[in-house]
Structures are given as structure tokens and as C-alpha cells.
Amino acid sequence: MSLEAHNISIAFGGLKVLKDVSVAVQPGVITGLVGPNGAGKTTLFNCLTGVAQPQQGVVRLDGEDISVYPLYRRIQLGVSRTFQTPRLDLDASVLDAVMMGFYSRNKPSLFGAAVSLPSRRRLERQLRAQAERLILQFELTADPYQRSGALSLGRLRLLEVARAIASSPKYLLLDEPAAGVDEHDRALLAKAIRRAAGDEIGVLLVEHNVGFIAELSDHMVAMVRGEIVAAGKPHDVVRDEQVVTAYLGGHRVAA
Numbered sequence: 001m002s003l004e005a006h007n008i009s010i011a012f013g014g015l016k017v018l019k020d021v022s023v024a025v026q027p028g029v030i031t032g033l034v035g036p037n038g039a040g041k042t043t044l045f046n047c048l049t050g051v052a053q054p055q056q057g058v059v060r061l062d063g064e065d066i067s068v069y070p071l072y073r074r075i076q077l078g079v080s081r082t083f084q085t086p087r088l089d090l091d092a093s094v095l096d097a098v099m100m101g102f103y104s105r106n107k108p109s110l111f112g113a114a115v116s117l118p119s120r121r122r123l124e125r126q127l128r129a130q131a132e133r134l135i136l137q138f139e140l141t142a143d144p145y146q147r148s149g150a151l152s153l154g155r156l157r158l159l160e161v162a163r164a165i166a167s168s169p170k171y172l173l174l175d176e177p178a179a180g181v182d183e184h185d186r187a188l189l190a191k192a193i194r195r196a197a198g199d200e201i202g203v204l205l206v207e208h209n210v211g212f213i214a215e216l217s218d219h220m221v222a223m224v225r226g227e228i229v230a231a232g233k234p235h236d237v238v239r240d241e242q243v244v245t246a247y248l249g250g251h252r253v254a255a
């Protein structure tokens, strides 16, 4: 069981952004992905989730080749993500935004014409209760009916993570979820990520804060200019010479 990129290569114009990149995300494991700006981390997320189509390589989900499946199909199959710049309907209430997570994965089976109105209502009530729990967990707002757009950028990131978790994914891909998030909210985020892994979700996490990601990750991968230069235990990866030079600007960081 895993979400895997196999020998992925992609170029935009003449610029090779990913060169023969392979990564595997395992259930219950937090994999941290680090690399300087422009390394290709977001592009790798895009290839895994169907936002971008690599020129070479294969994406597999629990053994199934999903390379040509579009984003929505991959979400239905259990691959959920957040974006580096949150993509949310700012006019929707916080509650509706989280509920969207449930619907994104379950709509066809649970809300089809075959489901009777009373059971649909019951289901909606259950989902609302779950959404309210997530809102509490992430301390998003005291008022679930508040407009999403009224939240700070940090809270919007947490909202997007809550929505992704609401879809009950098998694999959760988080693109810099802690950027612009204060320390208190970052601790909530770390807890939620650990809880997700505890629920056997496979997590792929991009993060610039090396201390945060090294502490949180079970496994770490470092990319520089479209190539994987190191992979292994966080402790070793943050000390890798190429990683230190390229990513950490030559300063060693304790982890």
C-alpha cells in the first residue's frame, strides 16, 4: 500500500523541473519533503494529484496506475491535498468549507438518487457534527457560520487542512501548511498531522521550517533543482552535505 511517484520527469518549456523523481508515501507514515524554493516540490504534488501531467513516469495508488486520472478522480480514490496558496471559497461559511471535504469524496455514493431523503438528512446531520468537531479541534472559529474570508491567513491554512482531512483520505499531501501560521496554531497543526498518521493516513508534508518538519517526520526526502539528493531519517537528511549547502545556506541546524 502506498502512493508512489515512479521516475517522474516534467519540463516547462526548456526548463526541466523534475528529473527522474521517485517517492513513496506509506500509510501511517509522515514523509517530509524539503528543498529550496524552485526545487520542484509543488510540481511533484501537482503530478501526484493530477494538477500537472508529467512527460515521463508513473503515479500509482495502492498498485493502481492513476497517471491519467484527473484531480477529482484522485480525490475520490483517497488522495487529498492542500495548496501552497489556500484555494477556498472565501464567501462560504467555515462549516460549509469543511463539509465540502466530505462531499468531495462521498457525493456520488452517499448523495445519489438512490438514497432516501430521511437517510440523507441523517447523514448530513452526522457530517455536520463531524465538521463541527474538526472546527473545534483546529480552533478555527467560535461561529461555524462565519465567512471563511474573515479568518486570518494562518487559520485559512488550517481550514484547508481540516477540509482535506474531512474527505477521509488515504493519503494527505500538505504544501507548506505551516507558512504564516503562528506558534499556537502550528502546534494544533502538528497534532492534527500526527493524529492523521495515527489513523493510518499517509502524509506527505512540504515545509520550510526545518525544525518543524524534522521533528514531525518519520522519513524525510530532500530535493534540489528537480532531483532527490537525500532520503532517510530526518536526523541524517538535515545533516546531509548537499542539503546543508543547498537548502540551509551552509548553516547546520540541530534536529
Ligand SMILES: Nc1ncnc2c1ncn2[C@@H]1O[C@H](COP(=O)(O)OP(=O)(O)O)[C@@H](O)[C@H]1O
Pocket (backbone or CB within 6 Å): 012, 017, 035, 036, 037, 038, 039, 040, 041, 042, 043, 044
Ligand atoms: N506551470 C508552470 N509553468 C512554468 N514553470 C513552472 C510551472 N510550475 C512550476 N514552474 C517552475 O518550476 C520550478 C519549480 O517550481 P515549484 O514546483 O513551485 O518549486 P517549489 O515548490 O519547490 O518551490 C520553478 O522554477 C517554477 O518557476
Ligand SMILES: [Mg+2]
Pocket (backbone or CB within 6 Å): 041, 042, 043, 084, 175
Ligand atoms: Mg512550492
